[in-house]
Structure formats: C-alpha cells, structure tokens
Amino acid sequence: MRSAVLENDIQRVIELARKGERVDGRKADEMRPLKVEIGFAENAEGSAKVTLGETVVLAGLKVEVGTPYPDSQDEGSISVGAEALPLAHAEYESGRPSAYEVEVSRVIDRGLRESKAIDFKELCIKEGEAVWVAYLDIYALNGQGNLFDAGSIAALVTFQNSKMPKIDKENKIVKGEYSGSIKLKRLPLLTTFVKVGGKIFTDPSYMEEKAAEARFSVATTDDDYMSAMQKGHGGSFTVDEVNYMIEEGFKNTEKIRKQLKKDKLL
Amino acid sequence: MEKKADYKKSKKRLDDRKMDELRPLKIKVGVIPNAEGSAYLEWGQNKVYAAVYGPREALPKHTANSLKAVVKVEYRMTAFSVPERKRPGPNRRDQEISKVLSEALAEAVFVEQFPNTEIGVYVEVVDSNAGSRVACLAAASCALADAGIPMKDMVAATGVGKAYGELVLDLNKDEEDAPDAVDIPIAILPNSEEIVLLQMDGLLTKKEWEGVVRLGIKGCKQVYEVQKKALQEKFVLGEAKTKDLEEKVKGAKE
Numbered sequence: 001m002r003s004a005v006l007e008n009d010i011q012r013v014i015e016l017a018r019k020g021e022r023v024d025g026r027k028a029d030e031m032r033p034l035k036v037e038i039g040f041a042e043n044a045e046g047s048a049k050v051t052l053g054e055t056v057v058l059a060g061l062k063v064e065v066g067t068p069y070p071d072s073q074d075e076g077s078i079s080v081g082a083e084a085l086p087l088a089h090a091e092y093e094s095g096r097p098s099a100y101e102v103e104v105s106r107v108i109d110r111g112l113r114e115s116k117a118i119d120f121k122e123l124c125i126k127e128g129e130a131v132w133v134a135y136l137d138i139y140a141l142n143g144q145g146n147l148f149d150a151g152s153i154a155a156l157v158t159f160q161n162s163k164m165p166k167i168d169k170e171n172k173i174v175k176g177e178y179s180g181s182i183k184l185k186r187l188p189l190l191t192t193f194v195k196v197g198g199k200i201f202t203d204p205s206y207m208e209e210k211a212a213e214a215r216f217s218v219a220t221t222d223d224d225y226m227s228a229m230q231k232g233h234g235g236s237f238t239v240d241e242v243n244y245m246i247e248e249g250f251k252n253t254e255k256i257r258k259q260l261k262k263d264k265l266l
Numbered sequence: 267m268e269k270k271a272d273y274k275k276s277k278k279r280l281d282d283r284k285m286d287e288l289r290p291l292k293i294k295v296g297v298i299p300n301a302e303g304s305a306y307l308e309w310g311q312n313k314v315y316a317a318v319y320g321p322r323e324a325l326p327k328h329t330a331n332s333l334k335a336v337v338k339v340e341y342r343m344t345a346f347s348v349p350e351r352k353r354p355g356p357n358r359r360d361q362e363i364s365k366v367l368s369e370a371l372a373e374a375v376f377v378e379q380f381p382n383t384e385i386g387v388y389v390e391v392v393d394s395n396a397g398s399r400v401a402c403l404a405a406a407s408c409a410l411a412d413a414g415i416p417m418k419d420m421v422a423a424t425g426v427g428k429a430y431g432e433l434v435l436d437l438n439k440d441e442e443d444a445p446d447a448v449d450i451p452i453a454i455l456p457n458s459e460e461i462v463l464l465q466m467d468g469l470l471t472k473k474e475w476e477g478v479v480r481l482g483i484k485g486c487k488q489v490y491e492v493q494k495k496a497l498q499e500k501f502v503l504g505e506a507k508t509k510d511l512e513e514k515v516k517g518a519k520e
Contacts, residue, residue, distance in 0.1 A: 041393040042311055044346035054299055058392060060346025076428070081354060086340065087388035089300050089315040094340055094356075094388075137345040137354070141315060142298050175349065 009241035017197030023207060024053075031203040031247055034256065036265055038161050046162030046181075048178065048265075050154040053142035053205065056088075059136060059154035061162050061182075065125065065171050067134040076123020076131035082138040082151055089143035089206075097232035104230055106229045108152045108190065111219030115188035118159070130165070130171040134182065136224065145206035148217050152190035153256060154237035157265050185266075187266060188227045189256055191249035192217040196236060203249060209233075216242065218249040222257055271444070273432035280440050286481055288424065288436045288488055293405065293496035295412045305496070307405035310438060311395035313347075316405035318413040335380035337372040339364050341402055343391040363399045370423075370453050370463040371406060376416040385415060396439040397425040400451045403463065408493050412500065421462060422490035423453035426482035428470065433477045435485045437506025448474075451512035452482040456490040459483060 014021055020028065032053030041047035044060035068075060082105035084092040097105075097136055112118065123132040136158060138151040163178040194204040194212035203261070214235025219228040226246065231237065237245075260266040271280055278284065291308030298304035298327050301317035324330035329338075341363040356364070371387060387409065389402035400423035407421040427434065428448040429441035442449055448468030454461050470478065 009347070040313060041344075043349050043393055043395075047346065056298075058344065060344060060392075062346045062351035064351060067352050081345070085342070085388065085390060086319075086386065087301070087315060090319050090322070094342075097354075105351055135345060135351055135354065139344055139392075141390075142300050144300070 001023070007069070009022060009207055010211045013207050014197045016199070017199045017211070020199055022201060024205060026201075028199060029202045029252075031149075031252055031255070032205075034153070034259060036157055036260065038157060038264065045164065045178075046158040047159040048154045048161070049141075050150045050157070052150040052153070052203070054142060054208075055146060055150050056142040057138055057140050057147060057150045057154050059138045059151065059158045061158050062135045062137070063165065064133045065130050065167065066171060068124070068128065068131045072120070073128045074124045074131075075120035076080065076133060077120060078109075078113065078118060080105050080112065080136045080155060081141075082108065082147065084140045084143055084147065088140040092140070092143060103232060104147050104151060105231070107148055107217055107219075107228060108138070108155055110228035110230075111152055111188045112155060112159075112227075113189050114221065115186055115221050115225065117184040117186050117188055117219075117221075118182060119185060122241070125167065125171055143206065145204050145209050146192050148192040149190050150201060152188075152219070154262075156184070156187060156189060157260065158206070160187075160266050174214045186221045186223050186225070187257055188219045188221045188225075189253040190219050190228075191219050192251040193235070193245045193246075193248070195237065200241060200245065202252060203266060216245050218246055220246075220253045222250045222254070224250070269377055271430040273430040273434070277432065281438060285432050286420050286435045286484065288485060289438065291489065291492050293408055293492055295408050295496045295500045301409070301413070303409045303411070303415070305405040305408035305412060307401055309397065309401045309404075309406070310436075311393055312391070312398050312401040313393040314391050314398065314401045314405050316387065316389045316402065316409040318385065318387050318406075318409045318415065320385040321380040321415070322386070324382060324384035329384065330382045332381055334377035335375065335383045335385050337368050337375055337377065337385045337387060339367040339368055339371060339389065339406060341389050341391075341399065343394065343398070347391045347394045347398075351368055352455055363402075365407065366463055366465065367399065367403050370375050371410065372416045373460070373462040374407065374411065374419050374421045374455055375420065377432045379416055385410070394413035396437055396442045396449075397451070400453065403453050404493060411497055417451035418433050419457050420490060420493050421453050422456045422486040422493060423451065423463060424482060424489055425487055426452055426478055427466075427468065428474060428478065433474060433479050433481055448478075450478060450482065452479070452486065454483060454486045455497060456487055
C-alpha cells in the first residue's frame with residue numbers, strides 16, 4: 001500500500017481541530033458543495049455523477065432477470081458495490097476489494113435496504129420464476145474523502161431516476177425499450193462524521209479521515225427514520241456525541257434532499 | 267441484433283456517416299485533480315476517463331526494471347458501461363487490452379529516463395459502443411502529456427475495418443455486428459506513422475488491407491488533431507495557462 005499522507009499534514013489537521021477549525025475553513029457541521037448530474041451512461045438503466053467538494057463518484061444501475069431466492073419467492077433483490085478505482089487516488093489499488101471498499105458499499109446498501117425504500121415485492125415478475133435483480137455499482141473517480149455520503153447520494157439519485165426495461169412473454173429483456181422505474185418509498189441518505197482532536201466534523205475530507213480518531217455514519221430518511229448506523233475507524237464516541245451526530249444527520253440530509261428536489265433529481 | 271444494410275448501394279452508413287468519417291470526438295484534459303495527468307474522452311457513445319500516477323516506485327518491487335520505467339496500463343470497464351452488466355474484476359479481455367495498450371504507450375514514452383519506476387495509467391470505460399480500447403488509448407496518451415511525461419510523440423488511435431461490403435473508419439456496434447465485419451484497432455505515432463498497436467478480427471483480402479491501413483492512418487491523424495487541440499486548451503503553446511497563476515499572485519499581493 002502506498003501512503004500519500006505526510007505525518008505533518010495530519011498533525012496540522014489535529015492541531016487546528018483542537019481549536020475548532022478545519023483545514024479548508026469549513027464550519028464543523030458544514031458539508032462541502034454538492035453537484036449532481038444524471039444520465040451519462042446510456043447503457044445503464046440509470047446513472048449519476050456526484051461531486052462533493054473534490055470527491056467525485058459515478059454510480060450506475062443495471063438490472064437483470066433472475067430467479068428468486070428459495071425463501072423469498074415473490075421478491076427481487078438489489079446489490080450495491082463500491083470501488084475505489086486506482087484512477088481516483090495514488091493510494092487506491094486494483095485487485096480484490098479492500099475492507100474499506102466493502103464497508104462503504106455495505107453501509108450504503110444497508111441505508112437503502114433497511115429503510116424499506118425499495119419494495120422488493122414490486123421487483124417480482126412472476127412468483128417463483130422470475131424477479132428483477134438490480135445491481136447498483138459505485139466508482140470513485142477522484143477520492144478526497146467521504147465516499148460514504150457521495151456514494152449514498154449517487155445511489156439514491158440513480159434509483160430515483162432509473163428506467164426499467166420492458167420484458168417479453170418469456171421474461172426476456174426487450175433491448176432499448178423501457179417502462180416505468182424503481183420508485184423509492186422514502187429517501188434515505190447517509191451523513192458521515194469524524195472525531196478529530198476531540199471535535200466532531202461533518203463530511204470529512206481525505207485529510208480529516210486520515211487524522212480521525214473515530215468515524216460515524218447514520219442514514220436518515222425524509223420521514224424521520226434512521227435506517228442504518230456505522231461506527232468505524234477505531235476510537236470511541238460518548239452517547240451525547242452520537243445523539244449530536246444523529247441530530248446533525250437529520251438536518252444535513254434534509255438540506256441535501258431540498259437541493260436535489262430543487263434540481264428535480266428526487 | 268443484426269441489421270440489414272448494403273453500404274455499396276446505400277453509399278452511406280447506418281448512422282448516416284461517410285465511409286471515412288469518425289464519430290464525434292471530444293477530449294478534455296485535466297479532469298481528475300488527484301492524478302498527475304488525466305483526460306476525459308467522448309467518442310460517439312464511448313465515454314472514458316484516463317489518469318496517470320507516476321513515475322513512482324514500481325510495486326511489487328520485482329516488476330521494476332533497472333534500465334527503464336514500466337508503463338502499466340489498467341483497462342477496466344464499469345459494470346454498467348455495457349448492455350449486459352459486466353461482472354466486477356478484470357476478465358481475460360481486460361487483461362489483454364491492458365497489455366497491448368501498455369506496449370503501445372511505452373513506445374512513445376522516453377522510458378529510459380525513469381529507471382526503476384512505474385508509470386501507472388488507469389483507464390476506465392463508463393459507457394461504450396464499439397471502439398473503447400482505442401478511445402482509452404487516445405485518452406491515455408493525452409493524460410500522459412498532461413502529466414508532463416516526456417514522449418517522442420503522441421499515440422493516436424482509431425478503429426477501422428469493413429462492414430456491409432465497404433471499408434469503413436471507426437466502426438460502431440451495429441457495424442461490428444455485420445456478417446462480414448472486420449474490426450481493426452490501430453494506433454500510430456502520428457509524426458513517423460509507426461504502428462504501435464494493431465489487432466484484427468475477421469476475414470480480409472490483401473487488397474482490402476491496403477485500403478484499410480491507409481484509412482486507419484488517416485483516421486489516426488484526425489484523432490491526433492483533436493488530442494492536440496485538447497492539450498492546447500489547457501497548455502497554450504508550450505506554456506501553462508497563466509490565469510490561475512495570475513490570480514494567485516494577485517491574491518498574495520492583496
């Protein structure tokens with residue numbers, strides 16, 4: 001593994017954090033500027049490019065007709081993958097998925113899945129025979145921290161703006177023809193925090209992740225539910241700190257949803 | 267799906283192009299801030315990113331060469347870039363393409379200037395419709411130039427071949443699926459016309475080959491012009507665009 005971080009830079013992040021300041025001048029609870037574009041991949045059933053500060057991720061949806069699992073004959077399924085491409089950072093490597101990539105994809109997956117935003121019964125084509133299997137793949141294009149939140153925004157926007165292929169009588173996909181889309185029943189989004197120098201920062205940059213003592217993500221919905229949490233990166237939080245982050249998570253994702261709705265992406 | 271067409275009769279192609287016409291090609295240089303050099307390229311429906319990291323320590327260590335830099339291209343496709351989802355991880359096709367692209371680029375780079383290092387060139391296809399490897403090679407060449415890696419020339423590339431009875435430049439998917447399709451990815455160093463990448467799939471006569479190679483070189487030179495223009499948009503005739511610098515100086519004075 002190549003390291004692209006200097007110990008001095010990490011120390012600077014920590015020293016500033018102790019004074020309540022961030023290297024890029026943001027407030028502790030301030031997310032970086034967000035820009036979202038959709039539809040770049042014509043071969044996909046949905047796609048989104050999310051720019052969060054200097055972090056850029058791409059997401060795309062492919063659906064296939066599959067056979068249902070034995071224990072859920074009338075339900076389709078989704079699968080979320082995340083890759084930190086070696087294209088996106090000097091430190092990222094190709095090869096088997098790293099533990100970090102697996103964690104990012106699983107936390108995004110849980111936020112969506114456990115919110116029951118997607119009704120898997122609606123992904124059923126014919127009970128016991130054919131169901132939709134939806135693959136949502138996320139790729140980091142420029143990694144500057146917080147792939148969790150950028151990926152979760154990309155996933156939500158991609159699903160919400162997806163198109164479903166038409167199928168013929170034999171349940172085969174008709175190429176180039178679409179009808180309807182996967183509609184989300186609620187709108188879960190992640191907010192990720194780090195603790196640096198005893199302070200809690202929203203939407204950590206790459207350097208802040210490197211300097212972090214602990215990390216926490218919470219998925220919050222537009223109808224006041226939490227659907228997933230993840231504490232990561234060692235270290236610890238007090239209950240008060242977790243409560244603070246949950247509050248901030250609700251506020252932060254409400255802001256994001258407002259922006260996305262204004263841009264007609266949700 | 268196979269389309270019915272006869273280019274000898276129609277005199278134009280399924281997408282209305284002339285036989286020697288490229289699909290629309292756009293390149294933008296410097297799109298991935300973390301990379302030493304990068305490029306985004308759109309060529310018809312193909313959309314690819316290229317990023318360069320290095321020269322840096324070659325890892326694993328046994329891959330290092332004490333006489334020259336190793337140019338290591340990794341060609342990958344996103345799962346959603348193709349009509350049928352691609353499974354994650356490199357397949358045999360990805361590995362072969364990575365190898366031939368590495369070899370083509372190594373021919374342009376002054377590799378002997380950076381012994382024991384690796385120049386990592388990562389190319390990612392995010393949408394595709396025939397010709398993604400030459401799209402990646404053209405983008406990678408721009409990314410290397412953007413990274414300031416010394417090169418004796420750019421690498422310009424295109425697809426060329428035969429479809430529906432005629433020799434055609436830059437085949438799209440419908441043409442690749444023609445019953446008589448011949449697909450030839452070709453890349454040259456445009457100033458010397460040396461061929462640095464050449465592959466072929468299909469049946470071709472010697473006479474047809476003579477026509478096709480002329481057409482291919484002509485196409486590569488058109489691609490070269492777009493590559494140069496993209497680089498000039500970032501670097502004005504040999505000097506870096508000074509706007510950013512001026513703003514920094516202004517900021518410092520204030």
